[in-house]
Amino acid sequence: MDFSPHPLHARLVADIRRLAPALHDTQLGERDRLALFSRDLWGVLCRARLHVLPAADSFGGQAAGAAALAQALEALGEHCEDTGLVFALAAHLCACVHPLVAHGSAEQQALWLPRIAEQGWIGAHAITEEEAGSDVNAMRTMAVREGDGYRIDGVKRYITNAPVCDFVLVHARTADKGSFLDFSTFILPRNAPGLKISKQPHEKIGLRTTAMGDIHFEGVHVSEAQRIGAQGSGGPIFQASMELERTCLFAMYLGVMQRQLRLSCQRAEGRVQFGQALIEQQAVSHRLADMKLRLEAARLATARAAWSLDHPPADPSASAIAKLLVSEASIRNGLDALQIHGASGVLSGDIERQLRNALPSSLFSGTTEVLKNHLVRQLRAECRRATRAQAVPGVA
Ligand SMILES: Cc1cc2nc3c(=O)[nH]c(=O)nc-3n(C[C@H](O)[C@H](O)[C@H](O)COP(=O)(O)OP(=O)(O)OC[C@H]3O[C@@H](n4cnc5c(N)ncnc54)[C@H](O)[C@@H]3O)c2cc1C
Structure with a gap:
């Protein structure tokens, strides 16, 4: 097993580290309070060509696979305090740019990649509905054949980037047979007639500098040329973007945890109580050790999931395991960092924001419970195979 950094990944990480001063925003606290996305900082990401990473060189990208994407998002998570901005980028890359490149x-x-590459277009990925959250198959948004294309009607909820997006990748039902192949994926510009997007972003607990909103489709016409992949291929396209999100989007939290651990260690070294540094108290130092263990386990699982995606056929449980470990670690480490910082951690700032930004991570890209259900289904199938193999010698 080779753990040495790939030259492309090392260069990406070095470039992002150099970008850190340009991504520093003295107004971040205020923007977070007001839930404001920064188009200016998005421009910084665009000028560094980070918003088209998976695209080919000819479109201004770097043909980044999962491992490169994960490394880049981890570096951004560490060096950009505006985690909401990194989340907006990660969702745009994993669920909008990548499906366009792959399918x-x-x-x-x-048509679409130059708009993204040259004009900095932001993507929103719409699948969730009021009655179709974890249960994607309950989706009611319909794309009905009409003229040279389809007519889309329905409402999508909780969509990252919606209020600020320039284009939308939407999944809609093109059949009603109760199968995973009932959905199709369409791409359309924000100004498509009949498309209505909530202007005010939803107020949320964390990731407040990412704009989230609802998208209404009221008789929106899309041509056949706007369907990504074949009719009925929306399910597999959605699955593939979820596997990429579970691996690469969540890598952003590894970077946040790295910064958090450094801050917590510095605080524990520098803060003296009862005549000695906090870090001399085993209760505090072991908390740091636990944070490090969780971070490293999550980082290894992410590397394995990224490797699996870059070497198909991918093992879908690898991305689920990575996502579960990263989201669990980021919430628990966020709580530990707060405890180590004492009252100073509760005041508005990086430490309290890190915890708030971590909290939604157990919900999007597959909730903790739904992913655990998936893992147990897989585990039971493996157990049954092992039992059969024991019963019939020679059958694996
Ligand atoms: C920050 C954020 C960003 C998001 N961005 C997007 C986006 O860009 N595009 C988009 O389409 N959607 C987005 N979503 C929506 C997200 O995909 C949904 O929140 C998610 O699918 C869960 O659906 P739900 O919130 O309706 O919860 P529900 O499905 O109602 O679940 C509620 C609770 O019940 C549990 N539960 C449900 N079913 C089961 C089961 N079978 N077994 C055990 N437990 C179960 C869940 O795990 C959860 O704890 C975003 C959500 C968040 C929080």
């Missing part, structure tokens, strides 16, 4: 036709890529 879009040459014509679709030639």
Whole structure:
């Protein structure tokens, strides 16, 4: 097993480290309070070509696979305190740019990728509905054949980037057979007639500098050329973007945890109580050790999941395991960091924001419970196979 950094990944990480001063925002606290996304900072990411990483060189990208994407998002998570901005970028890359690169036709890529690369277009990925959260199959948004294309009607909820997006990747039902192949994926511009997006972002506990909103489709016409992949291929396209999100989007939290651990260690070294540094108290130092253990376990699982995605066929449980470990670690480490910082950690600032930003991580890209259900289903199938193999010698 080779753990040495790939030269492309090392270069990406070094570039992002150099970008840190340009991403520093003295107004972050205020923007977080007001729930404001920064288009200016998005521009910084665009000028560094980070918003088209998975695209080919000819479109201004770096043909970044999962491992490169994970490394870049981990570095951004560490060096950019505006985790909401990094989340907006990660959702745009994993669920909008990547599906376009992986499943879009040459014509679709030639039309949409330059808009993203050159004009800094932001993508929103819409699947969730009021009655279809964890249960994606309950989706009611319909794309009905009409004229040379489809007519889309429905409402999508909790959509990252919606209030600030320039284009939308939407999944809609094109059949009603109760199967995973009932959905299709469409791409359309924000100004498509009949598309209505909530202007005010939803107020949320964390990731407040990412704009989240609802999208209404009221008789929106899309042509056949706006369908990504074949009719009925929306399910697998959605699954693939979720596997990428569970691996790469969540890598952003590894970077946050790295910064958090450094801050916590510095605080424990520098803060003297009862005549000695906090870190001399085993109760405090072991908390730091536990934070480090969780971070490293999550980082290893992410590296394995990224490797699996880059070497198909991917093991879907690898991305689920990575996501579960990262989200669990980021919430627990956020609580530990707060405890180590004492009252100073509760005041508005990086430490309290880190905890608030970690809290939603157990919900999006597959909730903790739903992913654990998936793991147990897989485990039971493996157990049954092992039992059969024991019963019939020679059968694996
Ligand atoms: C910050 C954030 C960003 C998001 N961005 C997007 C986006 O860009 N695009 C998009 O389409 N959606 C987005 N979502 C929505 C997200 O995908 C949903 O929140 C998620 O699918 C869960 O659906 P729900 O919130 O309706 O919860 P529900 O499905 O109602 O679940 C509520 C609780 O019940 C549990 N539960 C449900 N079913 C089961 C089961 N079978 N077994 C055990 N427990 C179960 C869940 O685990 C959860 O704890 C975002 C959500 C958040 C928080």
